[in-house]
Amino acid sequence: MKKIITLHLLLLVTSMQIFAGGQKRKVLVIGIDGTRADALVQANTPNLDSLVAKGLSTFDAWHIDITVSGPSWSSIMCGVYHNKHGVTGNSYSNSNYNTYPYFPTRAKELKPNLKCIQYTEWAPMSDNVYNDGWDLKLKGPDGATTTTGTAAVAQIQDPDVDVLFTYFDAVDLTGHSSGFNPNNAAYILAIEGVDTEIGKMMTALRARPTYDQEDWLILVTTDHGGIGTGHGGNTITERRIWWIGASDRATVSSIPAKADPGSYNKTPFNVDTAIQHQSPVQADIAATAIHHLAYSPTFRPENQAAWALDGRSWLCEMGLCNEKLVGIKENTLDENRISVYPNPTSGKFNISVSSDLNVQSISVRVLDQMGRIVFEGENLSKNSSFDLSNNQRGIYFMEVKTQNKVTVKKIVVN
Ligand SMILES: [Zn+2]
Numbered sequence: 001m002k003k004i005i006t007l008h009l010l011l012l013v014t015s016m017q018i019f020a021g022g023q024k025r026k027v028l029v030i031g032i033d034g035t036r037a038d039a040l041v042q043a044n045t046p047n048l049d050s051l052v053a054k055g056l057s058t059f060d061a062w063h064i065d066i067t068v069s070g071p072s073w074s075s076i077m078c079g080v081y082h083n084k085h086g087v088t089g090n091s092y093s094n095s096n097y098n099t100y101p102y103f104p105t106r107a108k109e110l111k112p113n114l115k116c117i118q119y120t121e122w123a124p125m126s127d128n129v130y131n132d133g134w135d136l137k138l139k140g141p142d143g144a145t146t147t148t149g150t151a152a153v154a155q156i157q158d159p160d161v162d163v164l165f166t167y168f169d170a171v172d173l174t175g176h177s178s179g180f181n182p183n184n185a186a187y188i189l190a191i192e193g194v195d196t197e198i199g200k201m202m203t204a205l206r207a208r209p210t211y212d213q214e215d216w217l218i219l220v221t222t223d224h225g226g227i228g229t230g231h232g233g234n235t236i237t238e239r240r241i242w243w244i245g246a247s248d249r250a251t252v253s254s255i256p257a258k259a260d261p262g263s264y265n266k267t268p269f270n271v272d273t274a275i276q277h278q279s280p281v282q283a284d285i286a287a288t289a290i291h292h293l294a295y296s297p298t299f300r301p302e303n304q305a306a307w308a309l310d311g312r313s314w315l316c317e318m319g320l321c322n323e324k325l326v327g328i329k330e331n332t333l334d335e336n337r338i339s340v341y342p343n344p345t346s347g348k349f350n351i352s353v354s355s356d357l358n359v360q361s362i363s364v365r366v367l368d369q370m371g372r373i374v375f376e377g378e379n380l381s382k383n384s385s386f387d388l389s390n391n392q393r394g395i396y397f398m399e400v401k402t403q404n405k406v407t408v409k410k411i412v413v414n
């Protein structure tokens with residue numbers, strides 16, 4: 001039996017129930033250089049704490065490469081380790097970013113129009129890196145935490161920004177001058193200073209006029225710990241790092257300590273990649289960021305053979321792998337077996353699911369171009385009729401779901 005539904009009557013009800021219909025996915029990466037996990041845990045960091053309360057985190061992650069900034073930030077941004085990206089020191093000599101670029105370059109292979117911005121304090125990270133995908137590369141004075149926070153807030157206010165990477169160096173500089181140590185009050189204070197700026201950045205992010213139509217993933221990590229006034233070796237306090245992935249719609253979880261996967265900082269390399277993938281590591285920042293930016297149910301960055309990523313995505317563990325994004329065609333359900341007609345339509349149209357598809361009923365959502373849900377219905381007949389004639393003319397996306405498979409149909413109302 002055909003079912004006629006007048007969509008505009010249901011609009012109010014459905015829009016109240018759904019949190020996130022097809023927002024534009026964006027990424028903020030915050031790097032805090034040289035921050036020991038045990039010191040971060042001890043410091044008073046309400047803003048980082050609230051990110052931890054909104055996602056996936058670990059304070060027992062392993063550094064598995066050279067515990068120096070150049071190679072570590074390259075691993076974080078490229079999603080591969082130094083045997084691929086080539087960077088073994090802070091001169092960035094022998095870099096191989098043409099083969100293993102920064103993640104914005106990879107994301108743009110799938111979404112060319114992303115606007116990507118970097119603001120760093122430490123010049124080599126800006127001057128010595130190429131093929132990084134930044135549309136705007138900004139740098140400020142080294143260790144100037146509040147200057148960096150202010151600059152980051154300004155970039156967050158850019159209506160078009162899709163990816164922002166902000167980098168703070170003061171914690172590492174303090175470690176070098178007076179000790180990487182949770183008992184060093186200056187070191188703790190430097191961490192707390194960065195946390196204050198992160199608070200300002202998050203306030204600015206949520207104040208974006210378009211925030212409700214956006215889906216921001218926030219990734220925060222460090223490049224290495226430290227011992228005494230240095231780092232570069234393989235002691236636990238140099239290798240113990242932390243990793244936070246947060247979103248206002250993420251599932252909250254914390255990953256306990258896992259076995260040591262080994263390190264690329266020793267020859268021969270002895271990294272166990274199966275153990276490595278049990279807990280977030282540095283290369284996972286790039287993989288998770290790309291996954292979010294170019295999300296579709298069938299896409300995983302680590303499965304792109306040509307990219308040869310060492311990192312894996314944690315997006316699904318964060319609860320952010322769903323079909324709420326529109327504009328990406330999903331072919332997990334054979335779309336040729338679902339017909340929408342007439343299309344284009346003046347408003348009224350029909351869906352018909354091929355009878356050879358063993359489906360009892362369908363769930364349907366219709367979203368407008370901004371990703372707002374204008375209709376949602378469950379347990380509908382395989383042959384249903386719809387009416388969008390009271391909605392604005394334009395392009396709509398209809399998600400048709402059967403069991404756990406989904407396809408998206410574009411509908412033109414004119
Ligand atoms: Zn350092």
